[in-house]
Amino acid sequence: MTLQNRIRELRARFQLTQQQLASKVGVTRQTIAAVEKGEYVPSLLLAMNICREFDMSVEEVFQLQGESE
Numbered sequence: 001m002t003l004q005n006r007i008r009e010l011r012a013r014f015q016l017t018q019q020q021l022a023s024k025v026g027v028t029r030q031t032i033a034a035v036e037k038g039e040y041v042p043s044l045l046l047a048m049n050i051c052r053e054f055d056m057s058v059e060e061v062f063q064l065q066g067e068s069e
Helices: 007-013 018-025 029-037 042-053
Strands: 002-005 062-063
Touching: 007 018, 007 029, 018 029, 018 042, 029 042
Parallel strands: none
Antiparallel strands: 002 062
């Protein structure tokens, strides 16, 4: 299973750079870049903080792919 996300798309919509989003949620720009690429699975707290910045639910930003039925 992999965790897909819409962070890049949402950053563009909200006109935020990776650095600006990182500063708002308390991580480095590199962490945001790694999450966007799927190279890093964020902690629940980080995922929730990201979603709060976009005023969206976790399910609207993150999707679990390859889940067995």
